[in-house]
Amino acid sequence: MQPLPRSFYNRDTTLVARELLGKHLIRVTPEGHRIGRIVEVEAYLGPHDLAAHTAKGLTERTRIMFGPPGHSYVYMIYGIHHCLNVVTEPAGHGAAVLLRALEPVAGLTGRTSGPGLLCRAMGIDRLWNGHDLLSSDFFITDPGTAVARIVARPRIGVDYARHWARRKLRFYERGNQFVSRP
DNA sequence: CTCGGGATGCGT
DNA sequence: CGCATCCCGAGG
Numbered sequence: 001m002q003p004l005p006r007s008f009y010n011r012d013t014t015l016v017a018r019e020l021l022g023k024h025l026i027r028v029t030p031e032g033h034r035i036g037r038i039v040e041v042e043a044y045l046g047p048h049d050l051a052a053h054t055a056k057g058l059t060e061r062t063r064i065m066f067g068p069p070g071h072s073y074v075y076m077i078y079g080i081h082h083c084l085n086v087v088t089e090p091a092g093h094g095a096a097v098l099l100r101a102l103e104p105v106a107g108l109t110g111r112t113s114g115p116g117l118l119c120r121a122m123g124i125d126r127l128w129n130g131h132d133l134l135s136s137d138f139f140i141t142d143p144g145t146a147v148a149r150i151v152a153r154p155r156i157g158v159d160y161a162r163h164w165a166r167r168k169l170r171f172y173e174r175g176n177q178f179v180s181r182p
Numbered sequence: 183c184t185c186g187g188g189a190t191g192c193g194t
Numbered sequence: 195c196g197c198a199t200c201c202c203g204a205g206g
Contacts, residue, residue: 044189051189053202056202056203059203060202060203061203075189076199077189077201078200078201079200080191083189115190116191117191156189158189160187161189183205183206184205184206185204185205186202186203187201191197192198193197194195194196
């Protein structure tokens with residue numbers, strides 16, 4: 001159970017997004033391991049992507065997303081839920097991949113289909129913003145198992161992003177019952 | 183300081 | 195379809 005290397009994240013965001021499917025998200029807690037298989041993601045490409053938070057430029061909120069790859073970007077949405085992203089590409093680029101759904105593997109209670117539910121099940125909140133995913137308590141690993149065919153669709157909830165709303169930057173594993181909105 | 187709106191989820 | 199609930203970013 002080795003964390004994926006920094007070089008995995010330091011690549012084209014769409015490629016990283018697709019390759020994150022089938023990987024295992026792991027958090028080590030005092031109560032044991034929480035493990036989920038990533039089955040749905042969205043790519044946010046950088047400041048030119050009007051759906052990305054970094055389209056606002058470098059702010060306090062986007063500081064982590066503009067930082068080095070392989071770190072978590074966690075933010076609160078609607079005052080209720082949290083969303084977990086992984087930062088991609090070299091520092092300064094401002095891209096990330098949103099994790100949208102997990103297939104439960106171990107230690108997960110509650111639903112895991114949807115970015116807010118995923119965070120709740122994994123116990124992730126904004127205190128985890130900026131965490132290095134090459135750590136031993138919270139990381140992503142390659143289980144070495146096969147992934148079914150990948151489906152590409154427009155991202156969810158980004159209608160404000162004009163033509164970027166139509167780009168097929170949401171990816172999920174075909175036929176997987178844990179995908180939030182097949 | 184105020185104000186508008188949001189990469190959601192749930193109940194009606 | 196309404197709404198909870200709060201943080202962020204923009205503007206005064």
